[in-house]
Amino acid sequence: MNRLVRFQWLVSVTLGLLVLRLLHLQMIRGGYYRTLAEQNRLRLVPEQAPRGLVVDRRGRLLASNQTVFRVAIVPQELEDFPDVLSRVGTLVRRSPDVLRRAYNKARSLAFIPATIVSHVPKDVAIRLEEERWQLPGLLVKPETVRHYPGDTRAAHLLGHLSQPTAEELPKLKPYGVRPRHLVGRLGLERLLDQELRGRSGGLMVEVDHRARQVRVVGARDAVPGERVELTVDVPLQSLIEQALGDQAGAVVALDPATGEVLAMVSRPAFSPEAFAVSDTAAVTESLEDPASPMLNRAAVGVYQPGSIVKLIVAAAALEAGVITPSTVLECPGSLTIGDRTIHCWNRDGHGPMNLREALMQSCNVYFMKVGRRLGAARLLEAMKDAGLSYRTGWPLEEQPGHLPARRLSEGEVALLSIGQGEILVTALQIASVAAIFANGGALVQPWVIRRVGEREFPPPPPRRRVKWSPQTIDAVRVGMKAVVNDPSGTGMRAMSVLVTIAGKTGTAQTHVEGQTHGWFVGYCPMEHPRVALAIITEYGGAGGDLPAEIARTVCEYVVAPETL
Amino acid sequence: MVTPMKAVRSMDLGLVLPALVLTLLGGLTMVSAAATLNPALAVRHGWWIALGLAASFGVSRLDYRRWSDLAWPAYVLALAALVLVLAVGAVRLGATRWLSLFGVSLQPSEPMKLTTVWLLARYLAGQPTPLPTRVLVTSLALAGVPAFLVFIQPDLGSASIFCVMWLGMVWAAGMSRRHLAWLAGGLTVLLPLGWHVLKDYQRDRLMVFLNPQIDPLGAGYTIIQSVIAIGSGRLWGRGWLSGTQNQLSFLPERHSDFIFSVIGEEWGFLGCLAVAGLFALLLTRIIHLAQDTSEPYGRLLAVGVFSWLAYQACVNMGMVMGLFPVVGIPLPLMSYGGTAMGSAWMALGFLQSVRRRNFAPRNF
Numbered sequence: 001m002n003r004l005v006r007f008q009w010l011v012s013v014t015l016g017l018l019v020l021r022l023l024h025l026q027m028i029r030g031g032y033y034r035t036l037a038e039q040n041r042l043r044l045v046p047e048q049a050p051r052g053l054v055v056d057r058r059g060r061l062l063a064s065n066q067t068v069f070r071v072a073i074v075p076q077e078l079e080d081f082p083d084v085l086s087r088v089g090t091l092v093r094r095s096p097d098v099l100r101r102a103y104n105k106a107r108s109l110a111f112i113p114a115t116i117v118s119h120v121p122k123d124v125a126i127r128l129e130e131e132r133w134q135l136p137g138l139l140v141k142p143e144t145v146r147h148y149p150g151d152t153r154a155a156h157l158l159g160h161l162s163q164p165t166a167e168e169l170p171k172l173k174p175y176g177v178r179p180r181h182l183v184g185r186l187g188l189e190r191l192l193d194q195e196l197r198g199r200s201g202g203l204m205v206e207v208d209h210r211a212r213q214v215r216v217v218g219a220r221d222a223v224p225g226e227r228v229e230l231t232v233d234v235p236l237q238s239l240i241e242q243a244l245g246d247q248a249g250a251v252v253a254l255d256p257a258t259g260e261v262l263a264m265v266s267r268p269a270f271s272p273e274a275f276a277v278s279d280t281a282a283v284t285e286s287l288e289d290p291a292s293p294m295l296n297r298a299a300v301g302v303y304q305p306g307s308i309v310k311l312i313v314a315a316a317a318l319e320a321g322v323i324t325p326s327t328v329l330e331c332p333g334s335l336t337i338g339d340r341t342i343h344c345w346n347r348d349g350h351g352p353m354n355l356r357e358a359l360m361q362s363c364n365v366y367f368m369k370v371g372r373r374l375g376a377a378r379l380l381e382a383m384k385d386a387g388l389s390y391r392t393g394w395p396l397e398e399q400p401g402h403l404p405a406r407r408l409s410e411g412e413v414a415l416l417s418i419g420q421g422e423i424l425v426t427a428l429q430i431a432s433v434a435a436i437f438a439n440g441g442a443l444v445q446p447w448v449i450r451r452v453g454e455r456e457f458p459p460p461p462p463r464r465r466v467k468w469s470p471q472t473i474d475a476v477r478v479g480m481k482a483v484v485n486d487p488s489g490t491g492m493r494a495m496s497v498l499v500t501i502a503g504k505t506g507t508a509q510t511h512v513e514g515q516t517h518g519w520f521v522g523y524c525p526m527e528h529p530r531v532a533l534a535i536i537t538e539y540g541g542a543g544g545d546l547p548a549e550i551a552r553t554v555c556e557y558v559v560a561p562e563t564l
Numbered sequence: 565m566v567t568p569m570k571a572v573r574s575m576d577l578g579l580v581l582p583a584l585v586l587t588l589l590g591g592l593t594m595v596s597a598a599a600t601l602n603p604a605l606a607v608r609h610g611w612w613i614a615l616g617l618a619a620s621f622g623v624s625r626l627d628y629r630r631w632s633d634l635a636w637p638a639y640v641l642a643l644a645a646l647v648l649v650l651a652v653g654a655v656r657l658g659a660t661r662w663l664s665l666f667g668v669s670l671q672p673s674e675p676m677k678l679t680t681v682w683l684l685a686r687y688l689a690g691q692p693t694p695l696p697t698r699v700l701v702t703s704l705a706l707a708g709v710p711a712f713l714v715f716i717q718p719d720l721g722s723a724s725i726f727c728v729m730w731l732g733m734v735w736a737a738g739m740s741r742r743h744l745a746w747l748a749g750g751l752t753v754l755l756p757l758g759w760h761v762l763k764d765y766q767r768d769r770l771m772v773f774l775n776p777q778i779d780p781l782g783a784g785y786t787i788i789q790s791v792i793a794i795g796s797g798r799l800w801g802r803g804w805l806s807g808t809q810n811q812l813s814f815l816p817e818r819h820s821d822f823i824f825s826v827i828g829e830e831w832g833f834l835g836c837l838a839v840a841g842l843f844a845l846l847l848t849r850i851i852h853l854a855q856d857t858s859e860p861y862g863r864l865l866a867v868g869v870f871s872w873l874a875y876q877a878c879v880n881m882g883m884v885m886g887l888f889p890v891v892g893i894p895l896p897l898m899s900y901g902g903t904a905m906g907s908a909w910m911a912l913g914f915l916q917s918v919r920r921r922n923f924a925p926r927n928f
Contacts, residue, residue: 003736007870008851014878015844019837021885025795026833033795037829040792041808208600208812 042217043205048181049198050144052225054158054188056234057260057450063158063189066147068277069125069140072113073103076210078137087135091124092117113139119277146182146276152269154237156296157230157261157396157448159187160272182276186294188228188449189272191395195452198225226453231260239557240265243550249518249537250297252431252446253554256523256532258459259435259444261394263554264428266297299398302424303536306508307362307490307543308521309383309419311476312433313371314355316382318472322373325355325475331365337411342368345507359479360489362505364418371417376408379416385466386433387443388425393463394446401425420509430534434521437480437502438529440473441465480504481526484548491520494548499559500526503533503551505543515539520547524555531558575624576919579853582846583897583912587613587905589839590823590898596805597819597826597900600812605819605900612902616909623913627921628862635686639679639706645672646713673722674903676710678911680726681868684733689861693738700743703734720766721891725875732871733864736854786822789814790884794828794836801832819900821892825884839898843877853919862918869911872896 025033054063071088078084085096085103099116106114120128120140128140146161161182164172172183175194184193201222206214240251244267253263270293274282286293295301317323333349334341344350344364350357358366371379380403384390389403402424408416415421428446435444442462449457480502483491490505503522510517518537523529533554535547591606591613598605649663649672662669684703691699707730715723735744759767793809796802807829809815818826827835847870854866873896880895882888894901896908 004851004855004867007732007736007867007874008848011847011851011874011878012844014874014882015840018878018881018885018887019840021882021887022794022828022833022836022840025791025885026798026828026836029795030798030833033792034798036792037796037809037814040789040814041812206808206812209814214812 046202047222049222050224052196054228056232060234068119071117072115072139155269156266159189160275196225199223229451237263250427254532256435256438261448268293299428304508305419305425306506308506317370356479360482368414427534434532438523438532490544491548494551507542518543518547578849582842586897612905616905620909620913624916628917635683639683642676642679671903674907678907685864688737694740721893728875736867790825793825797829797832
């Protein structure tokens with residue numbers, strides 16, 4: 001029967017087409033669909049590694065981790081949304097509208113918890129947890145966040161964390177960084193981000209069609225980040241921070257023998273924890289404050305040095321033979337070069353004085369005369385030799401400062417000899433200069449990391465020895481001792497009965513009329529120096545005032561038993 | 565008295581064996597599909613298979629010609645059940661398809677298929693060729709009434725089966741080409757109108773069929789997950805009880821309409837090829853039976869059953885592979901469903917009877 005044969009044909013062709021489709025789905029595209037099936041059933045539940053601790057030279061905590069609680073909502077489990085919002089709102093003191101907006105922003109898939117409050121204190125978390133049984137859909141999840149026990153302490157050294165940007169994410173992904181993770185942004189948190197981060201672990205979980213866990217198919221433990229030990233001494237750091245108080249400025253304390261940073265203070269400061277817990281208000285305030293609390297004034301801030309460069313001028317002049325320690329020069333109160341008259345700070349004049357007296361009194365005329373004898377070339381060479389206008393090479397952010405590269409007029413040479421004009425330095429550079437006099441001629445490289453995990457980082461060798469003989473350095477030291485320990489020295493407020501301090505003050509004019517930066521550079525104890533210091537107070541008056549007092553505080557701490 | 569052994573020997577094994585293997589494969593797959601769903605389903609499915617085989621054997625022992633007068637009462641009874649289902653039936657998955665009787669769910673549309681084939685075969689058998697228009701219209705009404713009742717349940721897929729069965733049977737019974745052309749023309753005009761008759765969900769399904777990604781978590785979900793399941797099986801399959809799409813419930817309706825997806829996932833291309841091959845064997849055997857039967861009533865019975873099973877098998881397999889819209893047509897002999905299993909096997913029993921009456925049995 002003809003018609004029945006057609007039936008058979010029709011069915012055969014249809015079945016043939018079905019088999020072709022099977023071939024396509026299972027043989028040609030089979031691998032693709034197998035992957036899709038695997039993606040369907042497997043979920044990665046990441047476990048973030050606790051970030052490495054940062055401790056000082058004695059193991060005192062500078063950065064650690066703490067548990068906070070995240071409040072989230074699981075969309076598919078919600079029953080009474082307004083009720084949940086109002087209950088949570090009352091406890092965390094936020095309006096339901098704010099929470100609803102946060103929820104709408106965070107919501108993705110039905111089974112993925114949407115965070116409505118990032119961090120709540122433990123007591124609130126406990127109360128929420130108690131009420132959770134009658135608020136279906138609510139989730140209170142413990143989370144580890146970075147904690148800085150000293151709040152703003154050493155903030156600029158430590159830096160802070162923040163969420164990676166969209167551009168950074170692809171680069172960080174191989175290291176296990178996910179959008180919610182935080183990465184180091186500034187300071188050591190950025191420099192040692194990889195070491196501190198550790199390796200995230202996680203569970204590979206098989207889920208069913210409602211994303212409910214069926215079983216765990218694989219697990220990798222999170223490896224905590226490495227512990228970082230710094231050369232910093234926390235009590236000294238705190239002491240200086242307290243001493244500066246609300247005064248803007250910077251202090252660097254180095255071990256003059258090794259260049260280890262014992263303390264580095266920059267004020268005003270930010271709170272790194274505000275960044276870690278995404279406290280938007282505090283973060284915005286820190287970023288937009290005109291006082292620039294984010295700026296590390298100790299290494300990135302550049303200032304005119306004022307009289308503290310006289311130490312370098314003196315050493316260079318002695319070394320060049322243009323003066324001897326006993327060369328006497330007259331200070332009539334001002335010096336006229338060409339048609340320009342530059343006054344000494346003592347307009348009545350210091351009279352005749354030798355090097356020791358000139359340093360002690362910080363006589364401008366004496367050093368302008370010395371500077372002119374030295375000439376621009378030898379002056380600048382000495383300054384560069386002492387490390388000015390070059391980066392110190394320490395591991396964190398810093399500025400090189402500035403020295404003039406053009407031909408200088410005689411007046412400009414004179415100004416440069418007293419630290420004014422076209423010259424900018426950082427406190428870190430000046431602390432290294434202090435260390436030269438303390439250690440007898442070595443330009444150390446500042447260093448702040450002692451140990452990362454099991455790896456030791458000994459301080460690098462000095463960058464070089466400056467071209468000053470021991471006699472030259474000793475002659476300058478005599479002047480530095482007089483600055484602090486002679487009743488008529490400019491730094492006499494640093495004088496201590498507990499310790500002999502050598503120093504030099506500086507009071508740098510600024511572009512604001514009548515406002516000066518106060519400097520103190522020095523070391524102690526004179527006999528066996530254990531700390532080299534650079535202190536600057538921004539618009540803080542004379543170097544003989546607060547900077548000298550801070551120097552005394554630091555030095556008395558350093559020589560007290562059971563400290564460094 | 566015929567001994568059971570003789571009864572078995574008198575069967576057409578070419579017809580029984582493919583169907584039996586398909587049924588048993590279906591049972592095996594059901595164990596896996598029901599494992600996380602509801603293991604009791606597999607046990608019940610086993611009972612339905614047993615009942616279906618018994619009913620089939622019983623029907624095959626009867627002389628189909630002697631009982632042909634029962635076609636009308638059976639048809640009316642099934643029709644009554646269909647009307648009853650609309651009146652009191654249980655609503656499941658947005659449709660009223662089931663009747664609950666003594667705690668057992670029955671789907672009257674399944675016996676309706678059988679009785680429609682039966683009645684159409686009986687009615688068309690005595691008609692002259694080419695079929696007069698009057699006969700065409702009457703036969704269309706016989707198939708159209710149950711189709712309509714099923715359509716308004718609503719069950720578009722099952723309703724279409726009645727139309728296909730009718731078309732197959734009138735074509736085999738000698739429909740003139742002129743009528744065929746009329747029919748084709750009429751359909752082209754009516755189809756766009758039909759779009760407006762469709763329920764929203766039926767239109768959605770058609771739209772989603774055209775592009776499953778429109779609604780990946782809604783209506784498109786079924787097709788996507790089914791295609792993933794079949795594709796992921798690759799050559800050898802992921803193994804019995806080991807299909808993740810199946811065991812983790814990503815596959816919806818995997819015990820009924822999507823049983824073939826489970827086969828694709830767990831038995832791979834080879835398993836699918838076996839199922840398609842067995843259907844090809846079974847259907848070829850049925851069409852040969854029709855060709856070999858000169859007696860019109862028996863031949864039309866075979867053609868009706870052929871159209872029914874061929875259409876359901878092809879549409880179901882195509883549907884789960886994303887080739888046809890998801891219209892809710894189960895895979896004959898394999899999908900879960902007692903009335904479907906019983907009706908299909910009784911239809912095969914009829915064909916056994918046709919064969920026994922039309923060929924001189926060697927052992928008699």
